[in-house]
Structures are given as structure tokens and as C-alpha cells.
Amino acid sequence: MPQIFRPGANALTWMVLALAALLLVALVVVAAGYYRSPYYSQIGDRPAQPVPFSHKHHVGELGLDCRYCHTGVTQSDFAGVPESEICMTCHSQLWTDAEMLAPVRDSLRDGEPLHWQRVHDLPDYVRFSHSGHVNHGVPCEACHGRVDREPLTTKRETLFMQFCLDCHRNPGPRLRPPRAVFEMGWAPEAGTDRDALGDRLMARYHTPSTDRLTDCSLCHQ
Template identity: 55%
Template structure:
């Protein structure tokens, strides 16, 4: 009697059937891993800028307050990028001929703003308001990390939807007194759990609404 299938046909069929079941699962797993990786989220990525501005020097060393450069952080959705005139308010007096500051001097002379690359960039379909978070007691370092130690600015948080929702569902641990919002060296006190519960009750009037889609997607 003639043999219809080759000896390895049964094994091949089993492998193909197993592949049909396993490959989609692996594909979904790989896609999820890629989506959460720094390749997509840009977490811990240092971007090249027109001037190598050091937060470590200006914030950690000189103690310049966040609001000196990010002037709209308390009253607008966008924290603001300092114009060249802000930089030159100091550098017209100090480091006046530093080679690394040549783009700043050129910018002022030509009346052409510096083009900074955004480090914390959210998708267009995400609504985020800095002033609201500041008013509620969310400190700068909560989202931006220890900026005062960064020679070059980088994104320390993943800024994913899940990361935002974790805070929206339980904001208490990330709240601090309003006078400490811009304190980059602030550390939670021993009774942070008690204080955070009090701050959440005072600042967050409708906690259940923080997980509604319309809060971030408008």
C-alpha cells in the first residue's frame, strides 16, 4: 500500500498547530513589552539640545527656583520654556564669552528663539495641565525626578496611561503641602500616610472622577 504522507508529516502538523496557538500570544507579549520600553516611552532618554543646559548647576548648585524659567507653571497648562532674554539676564554679566553659550548670544542678537527639544512630550490626544497639579500639591520631583542632580535633562517617568492612572486612583502618596511643591529636596515625613490622606481630602474634591476618560482625553 502506497504511503500518502511522509514519515515526518505528523510531527510537522503538530508543530504547525502549536505555532498557530503560540505565535499570536508571543506577538502580543512582544508588542506589549515594546510599547512599555524606553524605545517608545523615551524614559531615561537624554535629548540633544541647542545648548547643554545643566539643571544640576542651575537648580542644585545655584538654587534657582523652577518658576524663574518655567514662568507659567502655576497658571497655565504648559509650564513654559524660558525665552533667550531670561538666559541673558544672567549671562550678559557672567560667562559672557563662553563658547557653549554662543547659540544664546546669537539668538538674542538675531531675535530668533532657541529651538529646544521637548523632553516630556505627551501625545496630542492627552490633556495635561501643570497648574492643576501644582495647585493640588503634586511636587515637581514627583513627575520629573531629582532634576537638581541632572546634568542634562531626561524623562525619568514612563508617562504611560497606566502610570498616570496609578496616581489618579490613589493620589494621596504623591501629595505634599503646597509650600513644598517646588522644593526639589523635599522628602516625605514619617507620618506621610496620615498627611497624604488629609491633603487628598482637602485638595481632591471628587476623587472618583479622576479615573474618568474625559479628565485626560477631551
């Protein structure tokens, strides 16, 4: 019978197998790293905008309320971005010649809305509603972070399913009284039992049960 395998082939086979296993592990590690990386999650993304609008300036320093510009946020699924008319309530008097604001003036003159680039964008198969959250004690800050400190709007949270579920499993400690929903950096008075406050707020808002809030059909039709 002719010899098919040379002596030592066994060792070679094992070496090849070991190498393949190592490669596989390396691949999984790289893939997992990629999934958690800012590149995939888009954390820190700051798309170029037609006008370098600063929340730090307008919210942090001038103290404007979110609802002044994001007018849809308590009534609809969408917060919406402001129309140029809203900017011009001030900028028809202030910084009227600023080059930076030329796109806003042109937009108003031509009746063409500015093309603000999206910072956050969920896939279409996910259901989400702003009014469903902010009218029930969930603050802007829980999902968008301290926009009042941002010279340019930046993505702060992944908004992946895990992020939503982390809160849906135990929303109490994240809820705020109605007056604090739009506030940045709010904290309850020193000495407040946060869990007890959370329970009171859940009762007040009639927050649905954890079972309901983690049901797939809540977010996926």
C-alpha cells in the same frame, strides 16, 4: 478513492501547528518586551539641545526656583521653556565669552527664540494642565524626578496612562504642602504619618474623588 494524505501527514500537520504556536508566543513576548523597553517608552531619552543646559548646575548648585525660568507653570497648562532674556539676566555678566553660550547671545541679538527640543510630549488627545496640578499639591518631582541632579534633562517617567492613573487612584501620599511643591527631594518630618498627612492635604486642596479622577472624560474629550 485516491489517497490525499500520505501516511505520517498527521504528524507533520501537528508539527507545523506546534511550530506556529511557538512562533506566536515568541512574537507576543517580543512585543511585550518592546512595549516595556526604554526604546518604546523613551525612558532615559535626552534630546540634543542647542545649548547644553544643566539643571544640576542651575537648580542643584545655584538653587534657582523652577518658576524663575518656567514662568507659566502656576498660571497655565504649560510650564514653558525660558526665553533667552532670562538666561541673559546672568549671562550678560557671567561667562560672557563662553562658546557654549553663543547660541543664547545670537538668539537675543537676532530676536530668534532658541529651539529647545521637547523631552516630554503627550499625544494631542490627552488633556493635561500644569497649573491644575502644581496649585493643588502635586510636586514637579512626582512627574519629572530629580531634575536638580541632571547635567542634561532626561525623561524619567513614561507618562503613559498607567502612570497617571496610579496617582489618580490614590493621590494623598504623593501630595505636598504648597511650599514644598517646587522643592526637590522634600520629605515630611521624621515620624509623620504619611497617610494621615495625605488625608489632611486632600481636604485642604479639595482633591476631587477617585471616581472623578479616573473618569475617562477627565483626560480624554
